[in-house]
Amino acid sequence: MPRPVVLAGLATYVAFGGLVRHLVEARGWSVWDLSFAYLIYWVAWAPKLPLAYRYAALWLLPPFLYLTYSLKFADALALTVGCYITGLATIRASRWLAPAGAPDAPCCH
Numbered sequence: 001m002p003r004p005v006v007l008a009g010l011a012t013y014v015a016f017g018g019l020v021r022h023l024v025e026a027r028g029w030s031v032w033d034l035s036f037a038y039l040i041y042w043v044a045w046a047p048k049l050p051l052a053y054r055y056a057a058l059w060l061l062p063p064f065l066y067l068t069y070s071l072k073f074a075d076a077l078a079l080t081v082g083c084y085i086t087g088l089a090t091i092r093a094s095r096w097l098a099p100a101g102a103p104d105a106p107c108c109h
Contacts, residue, residue, distance in 0.1 A: 004049045008094050009059045009087075011042040016063075016086040020079065043097070050095040050104045056087030 014035040063083050067076035 004047045004094070005051060005055055007042055007046045008048070008051055008090050009055070011039060011046075012056075012059055012083070012087045012090040013063070014038050015090065016083045019082065019086065043093075048094045048098045049102050050098050051091045052104065053088065053091055056084055056091055059087045060084055 017035060018039075060080055060083060064076065064080045067079050070076075071079070
């Protein structure tokens with residue numbers, strides 16, 4: 001079973017992808033259609049721990065590297081800020097949905 005921080009990071013990427021899906025013209029099945037099931041899984045069944053807010057910054061590296069490669073820097077920066085805000089919301093949701101008395105997830109090892 002993947003660590004809760006990995007599952008929450010994937011939920012962040014999926015949720016952010018859903019927020020910006022209108023920027024791309026997709027035909028047929030989109031990644032969002034398939035990824036929405038993952039969000040349901042994460043909310044309902046994935047193990048959750050009270051995650052440290054530092055994880056939101058760590059989750060930014062992959063999207064920022066890709067976006068600076070594929071877009072202008074200003075656009076990449078704006079989308080990265082949006083991904084950071086989505087990460088903070090995911091962490092807040094994880095803290096809210098974690099069982100009472102669950103230990104904090106260790107950060108950054």
